Amino acid sequence: MRKYLNEVTPETETAKVIGWVHEIRDLGGLSFYILRDRTGFLQATIVKKKAPEAVLNAARDVSRESVVMVSGIVKPTEKAPGGRELIPEEFEIISRAETPLPLDVSEKVLAEVDTRIDNRYLDARRPKINSIFSIRSNVTRALYEFMFSEGFINITTSKIVAAATEGGTELFPIAYFDKEAFLNQSPQLYKQMMMAAGFDKVFEIGPIFRAEEHNTTRHLNEATSIDVEVSFADHNGVMELLEKVIIAAYGAVEKNCQNEIETLGIEFEVPKTPFPKVTYAEAIDIAAISIDEEISYGDDLSTAAERAIGDEMGEHYFITDWPTSIKPYYAMPYEDEPEICKAFDLMHPKMELSSGAQRIHQHDLLVEQIREKGLSPDSFEFYLKPFRYGMPPHAGWGLGMERLIMTMLDLPNIREAVLFPRDRHRLTP
């Protein structure tokens, strides 16, 4: 029975392992083969005078990053990583790597992100990179577990759509047989329809597509969105839920990913709750103090403004009570002050993570707001119809998976949080 490398301890007597040859060191009479799998490292030590001929031959032939099967006796030793070494009795090359490698997996300094992503299959062999995606997988697990345990229904909505969610910009067009279609920017309209269908509480974790032209370290053209919608909830209810979701994600990483955190060499702390709330008006004031650019009430928050506010706050926080004019048409205006709406953003000190709102559930008000934004209600007919036949009040949000991972692990570039990023210039691998 094959063992993972972390299953081989100083107490193990014999082991059969499979792994990649991470490093080879030849000291004359002795040679060391550091094996690697997703669980860790193991040193195979070959004493040339004692090793079987077949082991010596295979070990001489093997190249770094080849896949090998090694079996033999395990000995405790202070000198090897993990306090044990494997003395091979069998050494078989399962899949030989060509030389030279396009990317050096064992080097301590990482290559440029572009080179690395071009060779993601090698790049992701690095423990640091593997750790990021192990953590992302753990976060995904925590999110599903949390949402299901809270009674949410998981839904799957179409990514090919006939109309834009928020007007006609930033869409990738598709040739859908003889029709024009688009890749969906957000499941927003669909999850709202499921509120009309009485699904009560739904979530979806899936891809969203935005044809944004700008190439930054915080934007992707294809991303993963965690989308939630809740009937009979208001903006405060879903902010509380969002806080719990963030804590569930961080909590799972703290509990299950200590090795990965250590490999990444980061400081990791579960955020304190409740997250403070500042209104948009207060946020603008905070930003105005410390940034040079002009900023007026009703402006969107620039990157510089977000940073200034984030520096001041120093922790996760909500920005609430946004001007209705700069939020999407479906955000619910306050009854007594309709120029402000029940929308919020969840911010990490470094960037926005999530946007949400109580939604408008009254058909006529929604039509009015769509017109107000210069859009045509006619293009939203399939969306508007449900609002005429018993649409409950509801609220929800969308949370960016990659930004959640990026800020959690203090990654310098959002491309580090996705295996195969898509940006303005990148379509492969």
Add this chain to the structure above:
Amino acid sequence: MRKYLNEVTPETETAKVIGWVHEIRDLGGLSFYILRDRTGFLQATIVKKKAPEAVLNAARDVSRESVVMVSGIVKPTEKAPGGRELIPEEFEIISRAETPLPLDVSEKVLAEVDTRIDNRYLDARRPKINSIFSIRSNVTRALYEFMFSEGFINITTSKIVAAATEGGTELFPIAYFDKEAFLNQSPQLYKQMMMAAGFDKVFEIGPIFRAEEHNTTRHLNEATSIDVEVSFADHNGVMELLEKVIIAAYGAVEKNCQNEIETLGIEFEVPKTPFPKVTYAEAIDIAAISIDEEISYGDDLSTAAERAIGDEMGEHYFITDWPTSIKPYYAMPYEDEPEICKAFDLMHPKMELSSGAQRIHQHDLLVEQIREKGLSPDSFEFYLKPFRYGMPPHAGWGLGMERLIMTMLDLPNIREAVLFPRDRHRLTP
């Protein structure tokens, strides 16, 4: 505190509930309002002589499928569904439905599937339809739980790709800025790359897109695929895993969805394991006995052939040992009989659910097989490169979520298993 309708029992004293008005029956001095939410039904009984004026007014104004809040005293009664009724002290219309409704939610006979999907927000209010998606959500939950508990890493791969997985057919083209791109048919190449990256065991549940022209009751142009890939496993290993996955899905439904099964009025049984295996050659022989059409070794299995074999088998089964010529280039040929390969299909008596194989992990053999299929290795460069630098042996499969649900619940049309189907003619809602 609001109660879900199934939380109101004959023992409850008072309750405040929110729901949709499913039916209204006026018997003169008495009127009944059958309320509905995703958990069930509750009868609100208004005795006109005794009810508060405000309750009478609201109840008179309300229309079917409106959202209402009702609170009052609960009384046990044999005559109402669930053995209890609510005597309203408050009755508030939260969201009024216009009349007439585009689709009758309470009617016993369902409308045509096209009409229903056009009005999915109403259609999905029906307990039968809601039950399908509640079960689908439970299956999704079971799949994530099972895969994570087996130590799999969840991955997310790009849906926008530069090249086809299996050659140039059946692809939806996208305008990706100034480049041509496609919607991905399958995460196949990506999950194989993650084997090269040492991820060991990965899964992804996500959308796949196929521009198939034909419009049948078993095909969708956008579907959900459950994809799995395992290093150091062969076809037998992943068949065993697939069997466990099917049992996990059925087992969760049996355990958690008895109400839904009852609502759907279906017979539900967890399949027996192990699923029998027949070779392709045996399957052809079985089909030849009972179908009229000509069928020769090396032909793909027609729908009629699949049905004939399914009738004979009468349970889930695997078809193994396929001719290499009719399986994709990445299926591993048997070493001693290369015209047959280590590919398999998992079949429900009514249709194919999953295809899988041990994959070729040797670069040169893979290039040869790609050429054999009349494809150009040049268009697969990003995919082929990993095979040169330590690709482990591996195997995997893809399982269609909608077909799993369709066969599990004996649905007549695959469109019943997806909220917003996309087919040859349908792009909305």
